[in-house]
Amino acid sequence: MTDLHLTTDRATxxxxxxxDAAIDACGLDAVVVNEGERLVRGGIHRANERRHGLLxxxxxxxxxxxxxxxxxxxxxxERLGVPPAEGFGxxxxxxxFRMEDPGHINDxxxxxxxxxCQIAGADGxxxxxxxxxxxxxxxxxxxxxxxxxxxxxxxxxxxxxxxxADAVAVEGRIIPQQGQPQLRLxxxxxxxxxxxxxxxxxxxxxxxLAEAFRLGAEGVLAELETAALKGRGGxxxxxxxKWRGVLGAGGDQKWVVVNADESEPGTFKDRHIMELDxxxxxxxxxxxxxxxxxxxxxxYIRGEYPLATRRLQNAIDSARAAGFLGERIAGSSLGFELxxxxxAGAYICGEETALFESLEGFRGExxxxxxxxxxxxxxxxxxxxxxPETLINALQILEHGGAAYSQIGxxxxxxxxxxxxxxxxxxxxxxxxxxxxxxxxxxELAGGAxxxxxxxxxxxxxxxxxxxDMLDLPLTFEDSRARGASLGSGVVKLFNDTTNFPAVVAxxxxxxxxxxxxxxxxxxxxxxRQHELVIKSxxxxxxxxxxxxxxxxxxxxxASICGLGHTAATAVLSAIDLGLIGA
Amino acid sequence: MTVLEPRSTETLVSLTIDGRPVTVAAGxxxxxxxxxxxxxxxTLCYAENLTPVNACRVCVVEHxxxxxxxxxxxxxxxxxxxxxTNSERVRHSRKMVLEFxxxxxxxxxxxxLHSWMEEYGADPSRYGPDAERINEPxxxxxxLYIRDYDKCVLCYKCVEACxxxxxxxxxxxxxxxxxxARISTEYDVTLPDSxxxxxxxxxxxxxxxxxxxxxxxxxxxxxxxxxxxxTITQTICSYCGVGCNLEMHVQDNTIVKVTxxxxxxxxxxxxxxxxxxxxxxxxxxxxxx
Ligand SMILES: Cc1cc2nc3c(=O)[nH]c(=O)nc-3n(C[C@H](O)[C@H](O)[C@H](O)COP(=O)(O)O)c2cc1C
Ligand code: SF4
Ligand code: SF4
Ligand code: SF4
Ligand code: FES
Ligand code: FES
Numbered sequence: 016m017t018d019l020h021l022t023t024d025r026a027t028x029x030x031x032x033x034x035d036a037a038i039d040a041c042g043l044d045a046v047v048v049n050e051g052e053r054l055v056r057g058g059i060h061r062a063n064e065r066r067h068g069l070l071x072x073x074x075x076x077x078x079x080x081x082x083x084x085x086x087x088x089x090x091x092x093e094r095l096g097v098p099p100a101e102g103f104g105x106x107x108x109x110x111x112f113r114m115e116d117p118g119h120i121n122d123x124x125x126x127x128x129x130x131x132c133q134i135a136g137a138d139g140x141x142x143x144x145x146x147x148x149x150x151x152x153x154x155x156x157x158x159x160x161x162x163x164x165x166x167x168x169x170x171x172x173x174x175x176x177x178x179x180a181d182a183v184a185v186e187g188r189i190i191p192q193q194g195q196p197q198l199r200l201x202x203x204x205x206x207x208x209x210x211x212x213x214x215x216x217x218x219x220x221x222x223x224l225a226e227a228f229r230l231g232a233e234g235v236l237a238e239l240e241t242a243a244l245k246g247r248g249g250x251x252x253x254x255x256x257k258w259r260g261v262l263g264a265g266g267d268q269k270w271v272v273v274n275a276d277e278s279e280p281g282t283f284k285d286r287h288i289m290e291l292d293x294x295x296x297x298x299x300x301x302x303x304x305x306x307x308x309x310x311x312x313x314x315y316i317r318g319e320y321p322l323a324t325r326r327l328q329n330a331i332d333s334a335r336a337a338g339f340l341g342e343r344i345a346g347s348s349l350g351f352e353l354x355x356x357x358x359a360g361a362y363i364c365g366e367e368t369a370l371f372e373s374l375e376g377f378r379g380e381x382x383x384x385x386x387x388x389x390x391x392x393x394x395x396x397x398x399x400x401x402x403p404e405t406l407i408n409a410l411q412i413l414e415h416g417g418a419a420y421s422q423i424g425x426x427x428x429x430x431x432x433x434x435x436x437x438x439x440x441x442x443x444x445x446x447x448x449x450x451x452x453x454x455x456x457x458x459e460l461a462g463g464a465x466x467x468x469x470x471x472x473x474x475x476x477x478x479x480x481x482x483x484d485m486l487d488l489p490l491t492f493e494d495s496r497a498r499g500a501s502l503g504s505g506v507v508k509l510f511n512d513t514t515n516f517p518a519v520v521a522x523x524x525x526x527x528x529x530x531x532x533x534x535x536x537x538x539x540x541x542x543x544r545q546h547e548l549v550i551k552s553x554x555x556x557x558x559x560x561x562x563x564x565x566x567x568x569x570x571x572x573x574a575s576i577c578g579l580g581h582t583a584a585t586a587v588l589s590a591i592d593l594g595l596i597g598a
Numbered sequence: 599m600t601v602l603e604p605r606s607t608e609t610l611v612s613l614t615i616d617g618r619p620v621t622v623a624a625g626x627x628x629x630x631x632x633x634x635x636x637x638x639x640x641t642l643c644y645a646e647n648l649t650p651v652n653a654c655r656v657c658v659v660e661h662x663x664x665x666x667x668x669x670x671x672x673x674x675x676x677x678x679x680x681x682x683t684n685s686e687r688v689r690h691s692r693k694m695v696l697e698f699x700x701x702x703x704x705x706x707x708x709x710x711l712h713s714w715m716e717e718y719g720a721d722p723s724r725y726g727p728d729a730e731r732i733n734e735p736x737x738x739x740x741x742l743y744i745r746d747y748d749k750c751v752l753c754y755k756c757v758e759a760c761x762x763x764x765x766x767x768x769x770x771x772x773x774x775x776x777x778x779a780r781i782s783t784e785y786d787v788t789l790p791d792s793x794x795x796x797x798x799x800x801x802x803x804x805x806x807x808x809x810x811x812x813x814x815x816x817x818x819x820x821x822x823x824x825x826x827x828x829t830i831t832q833t834i835c836s837y838c839g840v841g842c843n844l845e846m847h848v849q850d851n852t853i854v855k856v857t858x859x860x861x862x863x864x865x866x867x868x869x870x871x872x873x874x875x876x877x878x879x880x881x882x883x884x885x886x887x
Contacts, residue, residue: 085784
């Protein structure tokens with residue numbers, strides 16, 4: 016690459032020190048990039064092996080300066096060999112990075128304005144905070160819908176990020192079902208100290224890893240196949256097929272990626288897993304590495320999860336100290352390392368290929384598939400990427416055997432499932448139940464609806480509104496598909512008949528408008544037109560809008576690059592069909 | 599008797615385009631196969647001399663067995679593929695892409711798009727007069743070219759030409775997100791303050807006139823731009839020994855812009871500042887304020 020051309024802005028000493036520390040903390044020499052592969056744009060330039068330090072460096076800069084200062088970008092550009100125009104382009108992609116000097120050094124309070132918080136009075140929270148002189152940022156769902164209205168505070172001048180609700184001492188139960196004997200995935204939550212490796216081991220921790228060593232890679236795959244585990248990240252892809260694909264892929268550098276970007280509005284299950292059972296993720300990721308032949312993994316966690324980040328880091332550090340990570344794990348010949356990378360506010364970075372781009376230091380723009388991550392994932396190398404809930408299911412399968420696991424749930428949807436209940440429900444929170452439990456039953460488990468239930472948003476913003484006639488729906492992949500719904504990420508968000516539906520639906524449309532990466536035309540412009548049409552027709556019956564919305568949906572479904580565009584109109588159209596708006 | 603060695607089938611793939619069988623070399627795209635079958639496909643972000651970014655989606659086709667349509671420009675042809683290029687679904691998506699662009703972007707100078715919009719029945723006006731458009735002032739920062747991002751369809755071509763695919767200068771990149779995404783220098787500094795070396799390769803690839811030679815812009819402003827009256831003279835750049843092909847576009851006996859053929863083996867359509875803008879010595883009288 017030609018020499019960098021930089022403007023005259025220079026970083027301060029404080030900025031340089033913070034950036035240096037962040038870059039040094041990334042194992043930057045770990046990466047080998049195949050040159051000559053030009054599958055996606057940026058072939059030659061991608062040979063820059065330091066580039067994946069970009070996002071950590073931007074975080075560090077923002078934390079000390081409160082914005083992405085020009086001098087800071089120049090310094091990062093120099094350190095990493097990234098052209099400043101690209102550094103700017105990447106930084107400006109993320110919601111958590113301010114691109115202009117705010118002129119003050121306040122922390123920024125992110126207040127969630129998505130549905131659960133919207134109906135719990137987020138607007139009032141914003142007014143109060145502003146009256147107190149706080150700097151407020153309207154945020155999409157913060158993954159804390161069970162304690163709506165939610166906030167997240169982004170530190171400035173080196174102060175740490177925090178979630179106020181995390182600091183509140185929790186009396187009694189941490190999750191509604193805590194300690195119940197039938198729990199599998201949630202059994203440790205609230206029962207163990209999530210910062211204690213000894214506790215984890217005492218409650219069955221690292222048994223699955225020992226079993227994996229005993230079975231060998233093929234043996235583990237056979238158990239996963241018998242168990243018929245399907246991914247919980249939204250796409251329901253068979254985990255065994257994915258792991259086998261990576262095992263069989265050529266190349267000596269492979270990766271494990273834990274997709275902990277959890278940003279689907281209404282979802283907070285992965286946050287619970289990471290905050291309350293973080294060692295389970297370390298153990299499961301290690302097993303994924305053992306089976307597939309990957310020797311290094313990344314946990315890509317959403318930037319608004321400071322407690323989960325701390326607890327995972329503690330889990331990684333203590334596991335390493337105890338010989339459960341690093342060289343010769345638990346006395347075996349296996350070597351495996353894990354590193355955490357923080358996202359910076361972008362729903363799209365939960366899409367697996369956008370996540371790879373982001374982690375590599377590029378804009379979080381999804382790639383056209385094929386090729387798939389099993390052969391061309393992180394750094395274009397074979398990669399197994401899984402959701403945290405999927406991973407902890409793998410532990411269950413190894414502990415109890417695939418055959419026993421497959422007896423739970425239905426034949427098409429084995430195992431138990433985590434459901435995120437929020438909105439107008441008596442006891443919002445995270446619940447575990449076997450696949451096949453009906454929608455009505457899971458709501459009863461949470462104490463029933465508050466008020467007169469009108470509709471449930473099932474599966475998240477990318478899912479759909481369903482009516483009370485669907486309370487008998489067995490929550491399985493196959494039943495939901497057959498009845499035109501989707502379990503998505505396990506979101507069960509209730510709305511009673513006092514809800515201002517035009518506002519709720521308009522906010523969903525706005526969410527997609529804000530979160531489209533902007534890469535492809537159908538989605539970049541389709542989500543804007545959809546939002547405009549929803550606002551335009553608010554509070555009245557639809558005329559020609561309905562037809563145009565269907566036209567938009569069809570084009571986004573057929574011609575967009577990724578799942579965001581494919582599902583961006585689903586909730587809006589279901590709201591019209593149910594008569595929540597436009598009736 | 600001589601036995602002919604059968605041609606290796608490994609290097610060829612056979613597929614059907616609208617029911618017609620075609621055979622192309624392995625590694626060629628579905629778009630290549632469509633061309634081989636004599637089917638015209640609209641493309642916007644694709645160019646022969648750039649890595650496909652498959653972003654505009656106007657080239658989508660239906661692939662039997664795929665849940666969604668596929669971008670023909672980047673998808674490699676595979677053995678046995680059954681492709682439809684004129685189905686209801688294909689026509690609908692192409693129409694919507696063109697309609698969306700028309701509803702948000704100034705396409706007045708993207709003449710090629712006009713005929714496609716007609717062909718597919720795109721009607722941008724149905725989103726009403728209040729549909730949000732890209733609203734950007736024209737950037738006139740030097741004498742060589744202007745940037746008018748009102749006209750930008752975000753095809754990434756200029757970014758590719760400035761970066762990996764030709765120039766390796768990386769003066770411009772995509773910034774922002776969603777509908778707010780823009781082509782930009784770092785912190786939006788002016789081009790003279792950026793890494794730009796004025797090769798003009800971005801101008802050469804822009805399909806909509808969003809980046810434009812100042813000569814062309816000035817003539818258009820004066821309503822004096824007459825492409826139909828222009829003649830094109832081929833020559834070879836005399837500045838160095840590389841031997842780039844130049845096409846001098848001449849209107850009223852005046853050079854109004856310089857391009858290079860994208861299929862030329864030396865330039866692949868890309869030039870440097872000397873070939874692109876160094877013609878003033880041929881024509882020292884041109885008004886260069
Ligand atoms: C817009 C979008 C956002 C996504 N967000 C997430 C996410 O936050 N977490 C996640 O695990 N998967 C997410 N996914 C799905 C991933 O692309 C991928 O399918 C998943 O991580 C695979 O893991 P699994 O097989 O364990 O389910 C998202 C997909 C799309 C299209
Ligand atoms: S569908 Fe939307 S989010 Fe996905 S690549 Fe296209 S513009 Fe980006
Ligand atoms: S003129 Fe050349 S260097 Fe300047 S922005 Fe365009 S492509 Fe890049
Ligand atoms: S300026 Fe032109 S070449 Fe660049 S992205 Fe926009 S339309 Fe494409
Ligand atoms: S945290 Fe507000 S809706 Fe999820
Ligand atoms: S030409 Fe194929 S996506 Fe743009």
